[in-house]
Amino acid sequence: MRQYILKDFPLDNDSLKLGETIFHNANGYLGVRGNFEEGYPEGYDSIRGTYINGFYDYASMPQAEKLYGLIEEKQTMLNVADTQGIALSVDGETFSLFEGTVLERERLLDMDKGFTLRRILWRSPSGKTVRVSVKRMASFYLLPLFLVEYRVEAVDFSGEVKLISGHKGDVRNYFDPKDPRVAGESFQHLFVQSVKEQDGISMITSTTSKSGLTVVSAVANRLVTGKGQAASERSFSETEAWETFTFPMEAGDSAVLYKYTVLCDSIRAKDTEAEAESLMGQALSMNVEELYRHQEEYLQKFWQDCAVEVQGDADLNEAICYNLYQLVQSAGKDAHCNIAAKGLSGEGYEGHYFWDTEMYLQPFYILNAREISRNLIRNRYSILEHAKENARLLGHKKGAAFPWRTIMGKECSGYFPSGSAQYHISGDIAYCVTAYYLATKDLDLLEECGAEILIETARLWIDMGNYYKGKFQINAVTGPDEYTCLVNNNYYTNALAQHNLRWAVKAVELLKEAGREKELCAKTGITPEELAEFNRAADAMYLPYDEELGINPQDDSFLQKAVWDVAAIKEEEKPLLLHYHPMYLYRYQVCKQADTVLAHFILEDAQDLETIRRSFAYYEKVTTHDSSLSTCIYSIVASRLGEVEKAYEYFGESAKLDLFNTHKNTKDGIHTANMGGTYMAIVYGFGGLRIKERGICLNPVIPKQWQGYKFRFLYEDASLEVIVDREVCRISLLKGSSKELLVYGETYTVEPEKQLEIEVKWN
Numbered sequence: 001m002r003q004y005i006l007k008d009f010p011l012d013n014d015s016l017k018l019g020e021t022i023f024h025n026a027n028g029y030l031g032v033r034g035n036f037e038e039g040y041p042e043g044y045d046s047i048r049g050t051y052i053n054g055f056y057d058y059a060s061m062p063q064a065e066k067l068y069g070l071i072e073e074k075q076t077m078l079n080v081a082d083t084q085g086i087a088l089s090v091d092g093e094t095f096s097l098f099e100g101t102v103l104e105r106e107r108l109l110d111m112d113k114g115f116t117l118r119r120i121l122w123r124s125p126s127g128k129t130v131r132v133s134v135k136r137m138a139s140f141y142l143l144p145l146f147l148v149e150y151r152v153e154a155v156d157f158s159g160e161v162k163l164i165s166g167h168k169g170d171v172r173n174y175f176d177p178k179d180p181r182v183a184g185e186s187f188q189h190l191f192v193q194s195v196k197e198q199d200g201i202s203m204i205t206s207t208t209s210k211s212g213l214t215v216v217s218a219v220a221n222r223l224v225t226g227k228g229q230a231a232s233e234r235s236f237s238e239t240e241a242w243e244t245f246t247f248p249m250e251a252g253d254s255a256v257l258y259k260y261t262v263l264c265d266s267i268r269a270k271d272t273e274a275e276a277e278s279l280m281g282q283a284l285s286m287n288v289e290e291l292y293r294h295q296e297e298y299l300q301k302f303w304q305d306c307a308v309e310v311q312g313d314a315d316l317n318e319a320i321c322y323n324l325y326q327l328v329q330s331a332g333k334d335a336h337c338n339i340a341a342k343g344l345s346g347e348g349y350e351g352h353y354f355w356d357t358e359m360y361l362q363p364f365y366i367l368n369a370r371e372i373s374r375n376l377i378r379n380r381y382s383i384l385e386h387a388k389e390n391a392r393l394l395g396h397k398k399g400a401a402f403p404w405r406t407i408m409g410k411e412c413s414g415y416f417p418s419g420s421a422q423y424h425i426s427g428d429i430a431y432c433v434t435a436y437y438l439a440t441k442d443l444d445l446l447e448e449c450g451a452e453i454l455i456e457t458a459r460l461w462i463d464m465g466n467y468y469k470g471k472f473q474i475n476a477v478t479g480p481d482e483y484t485c486l487v488n489n490n491y492y493t494n495a496l497a498q499h500n501l502r503w504a505v506k507a508v509e510l511l512k513e514a515g516r517e518k519e520l521c522a523k524t525g526i527t528p529e530e531l532a533e534f535n536r537a538a539d540a541m542y543l544p545y546d547e548e549l550g551i552n553p554q555d556d557s558f559l560q561k562a563v564w565d566v567a568a569i570k571e572e573e574k575p576l577l578l579h580y581h582p583m584y585l586y587r588y589q590v591c592k593q594a595d596t597v598l599a600h601f602i603l604e605d606a607q608d609l610e611t612i613r614r615s616f617a618y619y620e621k622v623t624t625h626d627s628s629l630s631t632c633i634y635s636i637v638a639s640r641l642g643e644v645e646k647a648y649e650y651f652g653e654s655a656k657l658d659l660f661n662t663h664k665n666t667k668d669g670i671h672t673a674n675m676g677g678t679y680m681a682i683v684y685g686f687g688g689l690r691i692k693e694r695g696i697c698l699n700p701v702i703p704k705q706w707q708g709y710k711f712r713f714l715y716e717d718a719s720l721e722v723i724v725d726r727e728v729c730r731i732s733l734l735k736g737s738s739k740e741l742l743v744y745g746e747t748y749t750v751e752p753e754k755q756l757e758i759e760v761k762w763n
């Protein structure tokens with residue numbers, strides 16, 4: 001049973017906000033934070049939010065110095081109508097966890113069935129006891145639907161009960177002027193245009209202040225009482241709608257309010273009101289049990305497809321399941337959206353999409369959920385024209401520079417040294433196209449959009465780089481490590497650019513071989529001369545190497561700087577970005593996150609294992625892991641180096657990050673990239689899976705704390721299962737044709753109904 005249960009959850013303000021994130025409900029289209037329906041008392045500052053993936057407004061981002069090309073307008077994911085509100089009154093006394101006596105309380109997330117539950121046994125100040133249980137679900141079956149089942153049981157009293165279901169259009173986003181990771185100011189983005197009632201459904205239509213988008217929220221309430229008849233009454237204001245139910249209850253009676261919310265936006269629908277109405281009709285036509293059954297079936301398939309399981313280590317297992325569950329909650333399910341850094345769980349990073357998608361999350365979908373993976377690639381393709389414009393703004397005559405952070409395609413990064421300068425995002429997107437291709441051999445997607453992405457990003461490198469002493473150099477960029485900015489020849493970026501250039505050529509060749517290159521050539525105007533230029537630059541790519549240390553320096557100047565003693569950093573100084581001026585950080589050898597070590601994972605064949613070993617040891621000493629994108633990568637590379645204990649430690653840090661709030665900012669939302677990283681640390685780390693041009697490679701190791709682990713993955717037409725215990729690694733073909741694979745460097749063939757058994761190397 002995959003459940004996360006929090007008994008006696010604390011009621012202080014920080015814990016409440018944390019709980020809102022941890023128990024949020026999302027399905028990739030919409031997300032609702034786990035706020036209490038009845039709210040908190042005055043003085044508590046909740047982040048009460050409902051979000052739609054890809055739904056945004058523009059907000060101005062004035063720059064103090066008006067330098068050419070600096071970005072002055074960003075997009076921000078909007079908090080849309082609040083339909084969470086349900087107030088309960090028990091014989092005139094208002095239900096609140098902050099008054100009367102809370103006799104029992106717990107919160108639960110059921111990851112098999114896809115709902116959250118809040119269970120309370122409450123005694124009112126005058127001594128009347130009710131049991132309240134609230135089940136909430138963001139439907140995977142009907143993506144626009146959010147359902148609340150609010151159950152009240154009169155334990156020891158008879159009297160009048162009132163339920164007021166609210167629907168509020170006047171909402172704003174959360175802000176905190178002191179934290180650079182959330183919006184700094186409050187601004188009204190959403191304006192209510194109409195509040196209506198139609199056939200028992202309240203509908204609020206709102207438009208955004210600048211982006212010209214519309215959102216409709218529709219709410220329908222269905223009350224089921226025991227013996228007593230309910231009277232219902234509606235009321236409206238210019239921005240809100242309420243429905244009040246009043247009914248008698250006797251001790252032992254129960255009543256349930258089913259509250260349906262349907263959201264509909266103008267990015268996806270032409271006539272939003274008509275569409276919302278029709279979607280609500282669809283939701284109401286199904287019985288609730290049917291909706292719950294669909295939810296469970298969807299998740300059954302999800303868990304079955306990836307089949308990640310760890311034996312031993314119960315606590316860690318809970319955290320692993322939690323993280324995997326967020327992968328299905330967060331991923332956009334259509335090409336209109338992507339995956340925000342915080343999924344749909346909060347407003348941190350304003351709902352922006354980063355390289356997190358390609359390097360930390362796509363590895364999961366490529367292996368387990370190809371439809372999602374394709375949509376994510378298509379979403380990037382849909383902003384290719386913006387990426388070209390962005391390249392021009394940055395001064396490049398050709399190519400596409402994908403925005404560092406964005407929703408609809410335009411750059412949103414206000415601080416370019418650790419934003420737009422992270423050119424590697426274009427290489428990351430290209431890398432992901434090739435990773436998808438290598439795992440699927442899907443020429444269709446390559447033809448549809450993948451090859452064009454590869455060509456336009458390759459063009460960018462050619463335009464950016466220059467030859468110096470016969471080597472192709474890429475100057476003035478920022479690599480993944482945001483504590484080292486605007487450097488020459490960042491190893492990660494150069495290695496990725498080399499890969500990008502080579503694959504642009506290969507993609508054209510692949511399509512040519514299949515006689516499917518014509519459209520691509522016509523669209524991009526790619527010529528044999530330009531392809532030869534790609535190859536020439538790739539061959540001459542400068543990859544920094546330090547002879548004395550036998551490592552790859554992070555960039556040309558990294559090793560010249562003073563070393564920051566990371567081991568001596570005090571708790572109260574973490575993360576460094578909140579305590580030191582960027583300029584100060586830039587002067588030191590100190591890394592926020594894996595940079596060269598990440599290159600050693602994704603492009604491991606670019607260096608021999610001993611160089612990787614020395615690099616790992618070197619960077620480990622100067623990395624703070626202030627970014628949540630770091631420990632998972634260190635875990636993967638430690639596994640590759642056979643340092644299993646170390647890999648396990650890093651893995652634990654990654655797995656527990658949000659449930660244990662170790663970065664102290666989970667209140668602003670989950671860290672989705674890290675969650676993908678937890679998955680990668682099992683499959684690519686302990687399992688040692690790589691999918692290369694030569695095919696599948698595996699190098700399984702097992703931490704001593706585990707009795708075993710398993711996972712499944714898709715490769716070409718096949719589905720494979722890997723089960724590792726302390727002695728043996730068993731590989732089976734669950735479907736598809738036989739596959740050759742390399743295990744610990746030796747070739748095997750896995751065939752239908754013939755399990756491979758290979759002795760596990762302990763290292």
Ligand code: BGC
Nearest residue numbers: 341354355356482627629673
């Ligand atoms: C990291 C970036 C990441 C961003 C969003 C930052 O703290 O340094 O690498 O893309 O968070 O997750």
